[in-house]
Amino acid sequence: MSRHVVASIEEIPPGSRKIVTVNGREIGIFRIGDDFHGLINRCPHQGAPLCRGEIVSRLVAPSPGDYRLTRSGEMLRCPWHCWEFDIRTGQSLCDPNSVQARAFDVAVEPGKTLVEGPFVAEQVQVTVEERYVVVTV
Amino acid sequence: MNRPASDHLTGAIDCDIHPALPATRVLLPHFDPYWREHVLRRGLERENFEPSSYPANAPINGRPDWHLPSGPPGSSLPALQAHLLDRLRPAHAICNVVHGAQVMLSEDLSAAFCRAINNWIKAEWLDRDPRLRASIVVPPHSAELAVEEIERLAPDPRFVQVLLLAMTEVPLGRRQNWPIYKAASQHGLPIGIHAGSSFRHPPSALGWPSYYLEDYVSQAQGFQAALNSLVSEGVFVKFPDLKVVLIESGVTWLPASLWRLDKTWRGVRAEVPWLEEQPTETVRRHVRLTLQPFDAPPTEQQLHTLLEQLGSDRMLLFSSDYPHWHFDGDEALPSGLSAELIRKICVENPLETYPRLKETS
Ligand code: FES
Numbered sequence: 465m466s467r468h469v470v471a472s473i474e475e476i477p478p479g480s481r482k483i484v485t486v487n488g489r490e491i492g493i494f495r496i497g498d499d500f501h502g503l504i505n506r507c508p509h510q511g512a513p514l515c516r517g518e519i520v521s522r523l524v525a526p527s528p529g530d531y532r533l534t535r536s537g538e539m540l541r542c543p544w545h546c547w548e549f550d551i552r553t554g555q556s557l558c559d560p561n562s563v564q565a566r567a568f569d570v571a572v573e574p575g576k577t578l579v580e581g582p583f584v585a586e587q588v589q590v591t592v593e594e595r596y597v598v599v600t601v
Numbered sequence: 602m603n604r605p606a607s608d609h610l611t612g613a614i615d616c617d618i619h620p621a622l623p624a625t626r627v628l629l630p631h632f633d634p635y636w637r638e639h640v641l642r643r644g645l646e647r648e649n650f651e652p653s654s655y656p657a658n659a660p661i662n663g664r665p666d667w668h669l670p671s672g673p674p675g676s677s678l679p680a681l682q683a684h685l686l687d688r689l690r691p692a693h694a695i696c697n698v699v700h701g702a703q704v705m706l707s708e709d710l711s712a713a714f715c716r717a718i719n720n721w722i723k724a725e726w727l728d729r730d731p732r733l734r735a736s737i738v739v740p741p742h743s744a745e746l747a748v749e750e751i752e753r754l755a756p757d758p759r760f761v762q763v764l765l766l767a768m769t770e771v772p773l774g775r776r777q778n779w780p781i782y783k784a785a786s787q788h789g790l791p792i793g794i795h796a797g798s799s800f801r802h803p804p805s806a807l808g809w810p811s812y813y814l815e816d817y818v819s820q821a822q823g824f825q826a827a828l829n830s831l832v833s834e835g836v837f838v839k840f841p842d843l844k845v846v847l848i849e850s851g852v853t854w855l856p857a858s859l860w861r862l863d864k865t866w867r868g869v870r871a872e873v874p875w876l877e878e879q880p881t882e883t884v885r886r887h888v889r890l891t892l893q894p895f896d897a898p899p900t901e902q903q904l905h906t907l908l909e910q911l912g913s914d915r916m917l918l919f920s921s922d923y924p925h926w927h928f929d930g931d932e933a934l935p936s937g938l939s940a941e942l943i944r945k946i947c948v949e950n951p952l953e954t955y956p957r958l959k960e961t962s
Contacts, residue, residue: 523871527835528838530875546868546869548871557870558866558867558879
């Protein structure tokens with residue numbers, strides 16, 4: 465397992481995403497508030513570029529007609545067949561236990577720590593003052 | 602028929618038999634005075650309100666050895682006793698009257714006829730043979746009047762179900778029908794959905810068919826649409842105790858239809874957010890199907906594949922569909938079923954589906 469510096473936190477404002485390539489693999493980095501999450505950019509259904517899908521809410525209704533908008537900005541809708549995935553876990557809504565997009569550990573580290581290593585920072589210029597998004601693959 | 606009946610159906614519950622009115626006139630004593638006069642003034646007692654789906658001379662509508670010296674097949678209680686009740690010895694048989702009353706355009710006349718039919722079934726059949734049970738016939742195009750009729754008869758535990766048709770004026774899941782489901786659910790009455798149409802719409806989505814062959818086969822499409830509607834509109838989420846029995850729907854269309862429903866639900870789930878689980882799971886819990894006429898595949902092996910695809914041994918309910926002609930002799934069950942499954946189909950599943958059978962047996 466290796467840890468890769470993929471972005472400064474400024475690059476990914478809350479509610480947005482950045483798709484990065486680590487070891488030849490595309491990973492979507494999503495920011496929900498101050499939490500960062502990583503998902504493989506490949507839908508477990510038929511391989512669509514999942515992380516390019518729309519970021520949506522979870523629509524629920526405990527009873528028909530009783531509509532509630534929950535978890536705004538925490539779901540990802542696949543651009544191909546519209547299956548929905550939980551950005552935090554990669555689990556699908558339709559079959560959470562067997563249809564899952566691979567999730568990666570994402571952390572925020574201060575530049576100061578990063579300079580000390582051992583991190584791979586191919587794509588990002590690290591400075592001591594900034595804070596960075598680090599993904600473990 | 603002198604050979605002794607086999608006993609594999611003894612104690613079974615026959616979930617679909619069809620007593621028929623010998624003639625409309627027999628209903629006269631069962632109308633209230635207002636509607637009796639209405640019927641007489643219009644001469645309606647001389648009409649035959651048999652739905653055209655059951656042409657009197659079509660062989661399928663009456664097994665040859667169940668024909669009567671006079672009157673339509675199914676119109677005699679002693680004959681029913683001799684042909685079915687005393688011979689196969691089921692514990693109970695559920696009477697489903699399918700009649701033009703259910704498709705009349707006037708909601709009030711429809712309700713009056715339904716009341717008369719229910720009174721007739723009670724007096725002429727239920728009161729005369731303790732093995733019989735019945736479905737409440739209601740005017741399906743008026744939820745209000747249908748609920749009144751359910752409330753009127755619910756105190757009598759021999760009424761075990763509410764009867765609707767698969768293809769009426771609006772898809773069955775629509776909210777305007779919900780009062781019916783609410784009343785049924787409160788009284789422990791499943792909703793029986795019988796093959797049939799009020800013919801306000803063509804039975805096929807493509808238009809009016811030319812032949813019975815098309816009409817009969819399209820019934821499965823009608824059931825499919827009715828079931829989709831009930832599931833999608835969230836009827837089973839709203840009424841978690843409700844059971845629906847598809848009567849004479851056939852069975853083979855169901856697995857493919859469910860696969861399609863599950864598959865499509867995955868992508869459009871957000872539109873029907875009350876459907877939290879795969880529709881198939883909901884259907885397995887809430888929906889039952891009567892056996893005859895069974896569109897069984899040709900070989901036992903294929904039959905087993907079908908049962909496996911249904912994914913539940915709790916969904917099928919034994920029915921003879923008396924007096925319609927779907928089997929000969931006493932062979933009301935397809936061959937190749939295990940003893941355990943037969944017991945489920947004939948006894949356990951019906952008892953689970955119709956809680957009122959336990960109240961009275
Ligand atoms: S590829 Fe993502 S839902 Fe089909």
